[in-house]
Amino acid sequence: MADTERDVAGLSESAARAEYQRLHELLSAADAAYFEKDNPELSDADYDALKRRYLAIEAAFPDLRRADSLSEKVGSAPAEGFAKVIHQVPMLSLANAFEDSDVEDFVARGKKFFEREAGLRLAFTAEPKIDGLSASLRYEKGRFVRGATRGDGAVGEDITANLRTIAEIPDQLAGSGWPDVIEVRGEVYMSHAEFRALNARSAAEGGQVYVNPRNTAAGSLRQLDPSVTAKRNLKFFAYAWGHVSERFAETQFEAVQKLGEWGFTINPHFKLCMNVEEMLAHYHLIESRRATLGYDIDGVVYKLDDLRLQERWGYVARAPRWAIAHKFPAELAWTELEAIDIQVGRTGALSPVARLKPVTVGGVVVSNATLHNEDYIAGRDNEGNPIRGGKDIRVGDWVQVYRAGDVIPKVADVDLDRRPAGSAPFQFPHICPECGSEAIREEGDSVRRCSGGLICPAQAVEKLRHFVSRAAFDIEGLGSKQVEQFHADGWIDEPADIFTLRDRHGPGTAQQLQDKDGWGEKSAEKLFDAIDARQTIDLRRLIFALGIRHVGEVVSADLARHYGNWRALLAALDQAYPAMERHLEAEAAVLVERARAADDARKARIKPVRAAAWAAEPAVSVQSRGAWDELTGIEGIGDTVGVALVAAFAQQAERASINRLVAHLEVVAEEAPDTAGSRVAGKTVVFTGTLEKLTRSEAKAKAERLGAKVAGSVSANTDLVVAGPGAGSKLKQAEQLGIEVIDEDAWLALVGEG
DNA sequence: CAGCCTCGAGTTCC
């Protein structure tokens, strides 16, 4: 499809004008696509060819040159995109509530967390959740200095110039009392009126039809030319803040009011609620006004009002505990199920995907939807209980589709009255469609898995995709499409191959790469540089990238933090192997015994497995036992994860592959957690007895923030025991082991809250 | 031992 550089001088002026216009649109669209997606629609080579032709026409017919000529942008190559901005305070996402009862549970969790504080009334703010794009705006001495997108929450893109065009974003904060430095956060959106007007303008000019306000706002913000953004009349609601140089309010409500005083628009439906009933009433009020607000919203956000309590309630992985988004019910649509395809994932999981006759659901055309697993299609849950009234899903059925959380399309229901005659239940394959290996479903597991391992091309590709994914190696220019291509071409079989890619076929590799579809000289060189840059890698990223089952981002980080460096991790896992094996045998023996006992009278109590197994098995060295116990003693790592880890490193082929990879890398040791000024950093703390001023989870959250490890039981590794009244065996054990024991007040003093 | 919480894995569309 590539346009070549035909001689442009021979073109008539009118032909040149038409061609110039066409190329301008094509290239602009490609620019937009490039920045909105990971994968450009146009290959680099094609893009370069079109661009050259565009410039050639411009040179030959200078009169045609447009004011907004793309030649202006040659200097700042479009591939550069926007500069990255690291959010000083990450931009988190929110947990969701779908039912009133979820909100009640949320409030109940809050009450439980603070139950020690008698008489404490928890107030919450409630406000519409705007369906737009979050942005973070940095103000220094009241001046707007930089604005960024949310990005992945940790790193966003610098879109300052575009944000400056938004009237509701003040250049200079009004009033007084603002912190020296403050990052104001809020939502950029496009009103319904503006969206309609834009489409009308676009139609008059024969331009494109914009699908929905949200995507249009997103596209507008990512314009390289701010004058385009300026024409879109975007708006902004402020509702939060990130980094601040000093505390400026006591409550959420007060803080947002202040944002209003400083010149931001705050949502008129922002309200302080004193109890659950008021929260839900406000939700239903907003829902009833949804159609007349003039902009898209997708729910209501509640936040704990008291900022100090927010801090104490804390965070889960990527979301605050103290806030929740109450979503409106999803839109539904009926359509025909044309086929059921089976995809094979990284772990071999066979996942059924519904191919649908395209249908619009909530403003987006949906043609695929997940069917979860074998049982879901059959109309049963994994315990054999009927779901959807036991209705199975068949090819040819009319099915009801919705977008779960307004994103992931799911098949929710089947219309049996419209089921075609002669249809048969779907036969879920027991053989991997990708490699022909047997697909096995373990007892108690809801997924069927291909047993082919790395023989299975689908698994191999998925593993590579995982390896280059954002939380893993994240190599620029080597996305999922690219590794897939390289794998198909036989250039990359396993992760280590990525690091030999430059010299794979001798000095001519770059040239060969350019001969492939989609690669130009520049992109090839950039790719090699990006790969070289990633030879230095954080330990946690490396662990995660290996793609070991049950070992995700969080567990990888925990492991990295615990063992500190690659060699220590490797040594520990190797050492733990004999103990792990023995442990598995003991587990198996216990299962047999348990079955027998259950047969007998269900009375026999099985003694703690591990202790018994160790006692009976002197063959396993003390060191190995120690290594295994240390591993499974890490918070969040139990038997399953431990076995998966140790086994992966012990398995010969896998280990060899890991070794080949690591030979190319310089693994950066994990730095100690954020412990400046912490007196408990690195200590293992055990709480026992009744705590009177804190709840257990609160104490734990605080300790971990300060870099301490909180353990459940006292061992020789324990550094400190915090004992309240009623402490029993743990206290005794601590005394026996000579471990320091303090009371709750002393603990509070220690962590600076005395 | 059950229930709760958190994490991992898989998925769609832009």
Added chain:
DNA sequence: CTCGAGGCTG
């Protein structure tokens, strides 16, 4: 974003 399951708590 959801679901299932692993791990921990009471």
